[in-house]
Amino acid sequence: MARNKIALIGAGQIGGTLAHLAGLKELGDIVLFDIVDGVPQGKALDLAESSPVEGFDAKLAGASSYEAIAGADVVIVTAGVPRKPGMSRDDLLGINLKVMEAVGAGIKQHAPDAFVICITNPLDAMVWALQKFSGLPASKVVGMAGVLDSARFRYFLAEALGVSVRDVHAMTLGGHGDDMVPLVRHSTVGGVPLPDLVTMGWLTQEKLDAIVERTRKGGGEIVALLKTGSAFYAPASSAIAMAESYLKDQKRILPCAAYLTGQYGVDGTYVGVPCLIGANGVEKIVEVAFNDAEKAMFAKSLASVNGLIDACKQIQPALA
């Protein structure tokens, strides 16, 4: 059986890390595409030269032409610009919308059967625009945010409680902005919901509130430290988990920015919800029952996403 093919649009910090992880996990052959000539080629060669040491078999190629992504099974998009200190994800909208137009056209022409994962920010609006520009079915175009935001939430909880990250399950839904919705009631440590851990005295309510707040601002914390760009290791790991679930038909339930058609009372917008990812892409959207407070947080986050989508429509009327 031929190997799967993974195309990475954008060969920057996240793109390079994606290629490294996809190689180490032997997910398939890898093509790195970028508009800066030499960078995708150089990274592909460098990574290929690591393969004998690591012991993985994968063809790695760099490209500056979209023809190279032809027949890709998975396309992961990081093309665009990242945040600098003082910028919000939303500040990237104008520049990255134009990038999505070019990328969407390239995917439409050369990889129309792929499962497409968008990482470019502002995430929910960019994945919405990418689906429109590419014309691919909405079930095959998803955004990576929830796995990352939930991983941050899980890590902070594990660190605070002194337990293995493996035993912490957490879910963060809504848009990928500072008003995202970390779901405290639906997150567990060793199977015990977080509110029960507070009652048991494992965690104070103040500490839990601080962790929720740190999760919401997790991306900004990294930007402030790095000063020259934004997070790339954890975002790459998160997108690879989604790609692997698709390629291996694992049917994992992962929080992803997915196109809603009535679920959660939302129609025609991308926002973060738990999705079952299998060989057909987004095979099912899980509708979590919210209480009033969660409903209000989700509505606020959704309003921010809709604001960004409206801004896209203003800039590019063809999207309206």
Ligand code: APR
């Ligand atoms: N087509 C292809 N590649 C492009 C295009 C384009 N039209 N425009 C820019 N790029 C490339 C850049 O040349 C660069 O190599 O996208 C790459 C982006 O890489 P980085 O600047 O290192 O950014 P990165 O940290 O990888 O983040 C990429 O993901 O998390 C988001 O906010 C982040 O939007 C940003 C994206």
